Amino acid sequence: MDKVTFYLTKEKLGELKKEYEALVDFEHSKIVNQEAPKVLESEDINLEFVSFQEDIVFLRSRINELKNILEHYEIIKKPSKEKQTFVGLGAKVKIEVAGKSDEFMIVGTLEANPSLGKISNESPVGKALLGRRVGDEVIISSPIKTVYKIKGIKYEIS
Amino acid sequence: MKNLVKFFHQVGKLKEMKRTGWVIRGIKNSESIAEHIFRTSLMAWILGSERKGINIERVLKMALIHDLCEIYSGDITPYDSILPKSKKEREKLLKTWPRFSSKEKKRLSEQKFKKEKKGLEKLIKDLPVKLKSEVMALWMDYENGKTVEGRFFKQADRLENLLQATEYWKKDKSLSQTSWWDQARELFDDPFLLKFIEEMDEKFHKKSKPII
Numbered sequence: 006m007d008k009v010t011f012y013l014t015k016e017k018l019g020e021l022k023k024e025y026e027a028l029v030d031f032e033h034s035k036i037v038n039q040e041a042p043k044v045l046e047s048e049d050i051n052l053e054f055v056s057f058q059e060d061i062v063f064l065r066s067r068i069n070e071l072k073n074i075l076e077h078y079e080i081i082k083k084p085s086k087e088k089q090t091f092v093g094l095g096a097k098v099k100i101e102v103a104g105k106s107d108e109f110m111i112v113g114t115l116e117a118n119p120s121l122g123k124i125s126n127e128s129p130v131g132k133a134l135l136g137r138r139v140g141d142e143v144i145i146s147s148p149i150k151t152v153y154k155i156k157g158i159k160y161e162i163s
Numbered sequence: 164m165k166n167l168v169k170f171f172h173q174v175g176k177l178k179e180m181k182r183t184g185w186v187i188r189g190i191k192n193s194e195s196i197a198e199h200i201f202r203t204s205l206m207a208w209i210l211g212s213e214r215k216g217i218n219i220e221r222v223l224k225m226a227l228i229h230d231l232c233e234i235y236s237g238d239i240t241p242y243d244s245i246l247p248k249s250k251k252e253r254e255k256l257l258k259t260w261p262r263f264s265s266k267e268k269k270r271l272s273e274q275k276f277k278k279e280k281k282g283l284e285k286l287i288k289d290l291p292v293k294l295k296s297e298v299m300a301l302w303m304d305y306e307n308g309k310t311v312e313g314r315f316f317k318q319a320d321r322l323e324n325l326l327q328a329t330e331y332w333k334k335d336k337s338l339s340q341t342s343w344w345d346q347a348r349e350l351f352d353d354p355f356l357l358k359f360i361e362e363m364d365e366k367f368h369k370k371s372k373p374i375i
Contacts, residue, residue: 056300059293066218070311102345105262114352118308120272121264125352147373148368149344 011078012094012126014162018080021115024091025071031057061066074115081113083160092134092158094126096135099157106156111135166289173286176234183238184324187246188257188338190331196230196238203229203323207316214315214355222312222319225301229320232302236282239275258375260345276306318356321347325360329367340373 013021057064081095092098097110110125111134117125124131130153133143143153177197204226211217230238241261247253263271283302287295305312305320318375328343349356 056297059297063218063221066374067310070216102262103259103341105259106264107262108265109349114314117350117352118316119346119350120268122268124349127352127354128350129348129357131349131352145348148364149341151341151345151348 009077011074011115012081013074013078014081014112014116015094018078019115021071021074025068026073028057028064028068028071032061032068035061035064050067081162083162089160090138090158092155094135095160095162097159097161098134098155101154101156102151109134166291170286171292174231177230180233180238183240183243184287185331186240187240187253190335190338191295193325193331196233199323199327200227200230202326203320206323207319210319210322210355210359211312214353216311217315218312221301221310222316224297224301225305225312225316226319228298228301228303229316231286231298232279232283234282235285236279239278239309241271244271258339258341260342307344315356318351319354321350322356326363329363332373334368336371336373339375341375344373 012050057067083089083095084091084093092111094111094113097108097109101104101107107122107137109122109130111131112123113125114125114127116129117123118129124134126135129145130143134153134155137143137155139155139158141155143155145151145153177200178195180196181193182196182199185345204223207222207226211219211222213282233239241263242256245261247284258325283299287298289300296321304310305316306313308314308317325343325347328338328340332338332340351360
């Protein structure tokens, strides 16, 4: 696996740790007891467990993926007061694009979900916003020019 | 076996169902959902093979099932709730990527998820439990981007859409490209797919670039 750093919010880290422990438990029970433990309540996760029951190779690869993340993560923290005027990881950025308002939160790749306004720090827009301040205009130009005007920056993480 | 016949018969409907994004823009003879699935699957396989740590079998299955829910939910776009009736206003809106408040993004996203999940559940309800669970788990992964395959495929799916938009623009230069490129630059973060987009930009926009 690649040795990259995964930037995570505290909430996401908790979620991943919980999943990792449940899957390790599940694998152990499957190998030792030959039966599936009743570890999780969520309907969605239970469905995955039915899948894992059939696909031990995928179960192992998911455990490895999680292990790799948990060995190479960095928590996204609120920056010092002076740095809070700049866009950084974890910042909520109010922008104006083509006369319309939008708001992004800059997150690591594992938490990116543009439909919910969570933009990856490795995406072209995420990258371009990093280090900028209120009043700056960020221009992304190829093939179409789009101007992102930064209207506000706040950090709601602890 | 009877249930499988019914399932495949229903899936066949995707060959006739047009993708909403093209219909609302008035593109004639536009692609069907099945046609989109076909090329997305090829892209997921071939581009996925270039990426380290991707389980190709999983990503291919994900590609094949990712839009099955649309048989019942329809092809939902971010424009649906704000599309004006007047043709002029509609054309104006479609030239931009829609922007919503955080609250509205959450509401629309949940609404879409619920409708599509319900559609998929209806389609697969009579399938064998093992298969049903696999399809649902794959779809949930695609939706939530939980595994490396889910995150990669979400972008491969958008990449196919971006390529199609670029091809339609080649035929008709009045088709605004802003919404696709704005979405792409906020969504893609896979280095290999970003490189692919750069190549696409170079290939298609060598002679002329879209202005809107």
